Amino acid sequence: MNSQIAEVTQRIIERSRDTRKAYLDKIEQARREGPLRGELSCGNLAHGFAACGAAEKSDLRSMTKANVAIVSSYNDMLSAHQPYETYPALLKEAIREVGSVAQFAGGVPAMCDGVTQGQKGMDLSLMSRDVIAMGTAVALSHNMFDSAMMLGICDKIVPGLLLGSLSFGHLPTVFVPAGPMPSGLPNKEKARVRQAYAEGKVGREELLEAEAQSYHSPGTCTFYGTANSNQLVVEMMGLHLPGASFVNPGTPLRDALTKAAAVQATRITDLGDNYTPIGRMVDAKALVNGLVGLLATGGSTNHTMHLIAVARAAGYIVNWDDFSDISNAVPLMTRIYPNGSADINHFTAAGGMSLLIKQLLDAGLLHNDVTTIAGEGLENYTKEPMLIDGELEWRDGPKESLDKEVLATVESPFKPDGGLSVLEGNLGRSVIKTSALRTPHCHIKAPAVVFEDQFELDAAFKAGDLDKDCIVVVRFQGPSAIGMPELHRLTPPLGVLQDRGFKVALVTDGRMSGASGKVPAAIHVTPEAYKGGLLAKVQDGDMIELDTRTGSLSLLVDEDTLDAREPREADIEHHQIGMGREMFGGMRAVLTGAEEGACSLFKEQEQKL
Known part of the structure; x- marks a missing residue:
């Protein structure tokens, strides 16, 4: 193991001993043997399954079948979240086929910084993360569930879902991506038109046409901003199925991965022998793996706040010095816009997540001894998914980059540090x-x-x-x-x-x-x-x-x-007034500083500690 990565991991563990212990004690108290809904009164339980079909009611009454919560950020205005429209039916069918039950537990808001950029609504953007976290908690608070599935992609949505999930850390939780849109107008050309517009050299029609050619279909924007950084980090932390992050929506492989994620959510509950709660999965090593992945790829600076807040939700104290020291230890291995001209689809074609993780593991820059939703060991993520005769399989990924202008090696990186x-x-x-x-x-x-x-x-x-x-x-x-x-x-x-x-x-x-x-x-x-x-x-x-x-x-x-x-x-x-901003005055007043995650959720808890 790289000595600097090991040292940062250990100091996070040391500085967080009391807070992590308090967190683990909390989630252990929330756990009980058998389905959690067994604590509900007859009236509570009847309300909880009143809208289910006869078979699902019978299964939920039996206390022997898993009940999986679906929490979704679906809306059909935002390209990244529009594919989630069909996911609940797909997930429920896959879960039904293995003898369990799924319920749509709740929806959370999803706003897009691309739409609100430079607009009044942008003043709500960061705070929406904490609203999403609270919405997730409300969805799970019915205590009907044995595991959960989180459907989210973009900037504040995935961090918010993580914060909410970690408040229910006793529940096994699987994150389910929807994938990036196919490549459109090259990012370098989009940037050129934007700059030409700023100089008055092209008009609004030319600018709009360039933007529309770039953001052109369902799926995540293809540049390497916060949305795709979210997906990479979540996979590095073992919360996605291996290779699930960057498969395009509306493809057979995407649907197969979605169904497999649903089945996996039933396999890791406390009703079986493979109980894998998210609160124990997200430990110091998993967090450091997420940081290494972020910094080795030149990912979003928003995570200098989001990952600090996520760590705090799991009882860990992370600061910017940890980011800086990890950045000094890892090489910059990708060139994805805005760090280069390629997009996220080009990264996947060059070798993608499986090759990136393999190289970082081989160099001792990642912790392999972690628990993931796919089992023990991050080495599971050096394999990539593919459909073989219609069946989903994971096979060894490529051994070397197919485009070293996009995905380099540890030995010959684009920069010696993470930038x-x-x-x-x-x-x-x-x-x-x-x-x-x-x-x-x-x-x-x-x-x-x-x-x-x-x-x-x-x-x-x-x-x-x-x-x-x-x-x-x-x-x-x-x-x-x-x-x-x-x-x-x-x-x-x-x-x-x-x-x-x-x-x-x-x-x-x-x-x-x-x-x-x-x-x-x-x-x-x-x-x-x-x-x-x-x-x-x-x-x-x-x-x-x-x-x-x-x-x-x-x-x-x-x-x-x-x-x-x-x-x-x-x-x-x-x-502070208009576009709903007046309703967020109380939240603004309690937000912590940027290095503490700009978060409103843990102040009272920290004062008690």
Whole structure:
């Protein structure tokens, strides 16, 4: 085992001894011998199966058959979740064929950052994760179930389903993906049109046509943002069936994997000899495996919050130093947009998950001694699924990459590290994704141009006020201020400035999304400006220095001057009212900082500990 990976794993275990023990005690108390619905009164149970058919009622009364909960994020507006429309019937049929029962336990909301990007609804995006977690808990709270299946794909949905599932950690839980859409307009061409639009070189019709050719059918977007990072991480943690993440929807293999996932959910319940509760599966080694997979592929920076919150839900304390140290230990092995021009389908064709996991295991960068839904050992995930004469089988995956421009080797990676760094200085702590930058490291010292709102930048860009070396500061974007929206709309104009030869970077207490690209961006700055962070005192013209070699993020203003300055007051009321945002004031008030997962779910629990 790689010594640095082993050391990070051990320190997570050590710092989390009390919280993990408390969590395991909690889920053990929730467990009982025999079906959990045996605790229900006759009236409770009758309500629980009233809508079932006669056979299902008989099975549920017998207390000998498993009852599987289905929790889905289906809606037919979002391409990634539209395929889930037909899943409940498919899952129920597969489970019925093996003599068990499935019930649709509940639905959770699923919003898309692609639709809300730069819109008012984006202010709800991050908080929707905790709403999904609570919705999952409500769905499972009927206590009718022996295991669960989670249907979700995109940005906040999978982390939310994980948080909710881990609150019912005594239940075995299988995550069921739907897969990416087929490849459309190449991502590099899409990025070119976006940048041309920002420069006024093409109109809205050309931009819309390019976007429509890129996002063109049911399935996940094909670039390597948070949605596909979710799928990769969940598979690395052993919560998907091997090779299930990136099979296109509407294919025979996709349907066969969905049915197999349903059957597996019946095999790992407490009614048999292979009880595999999610709360014990998601241990420190599984979490580190997820982090290794994320960083070895240049995955979404959103997981610097999501995986911290997920770890906390399982009783573990993970911080950004763990991310940084793992990033230093693992090589960057994929080039998938925005880290390259390929998409997720190209990655799969080059060797995909089975080859990636095999190479990382062989190099000692992953823990093999973990429990997965497919059995003991991550080595199960070096096999890939295929249909042989109509039957689903897993066979050894490819031994080497079929396209080394997309999937490299540990020995000859694209970069020697995973491309995620922690920056620290008087401005606070932040993360920066370097895997997509044009150079391995970034050092920029330039005057600040300060904005209180992402929408102010467009006017300054069009007026030419940013045609210079500068560090753009966008503040009051943090969790407690306005819910930490993504600021990905800033990428095209900042990319234009970069292409004009100016040295530019972004510093913000907001998010920059899983599609962070070629512009250096120190994001998730904590403490956020709204909570007393020094960002609130930055003024136009102040020199800021950002250096990934030294890991520094500093405001180069003397302390006496800073002490004499009053922090800027946040003018954010227009971000807190309308589009439903007024209903989330209570949640914003209790959200933790970015490095604590920007989460509203564990505050009371942490105070007791």
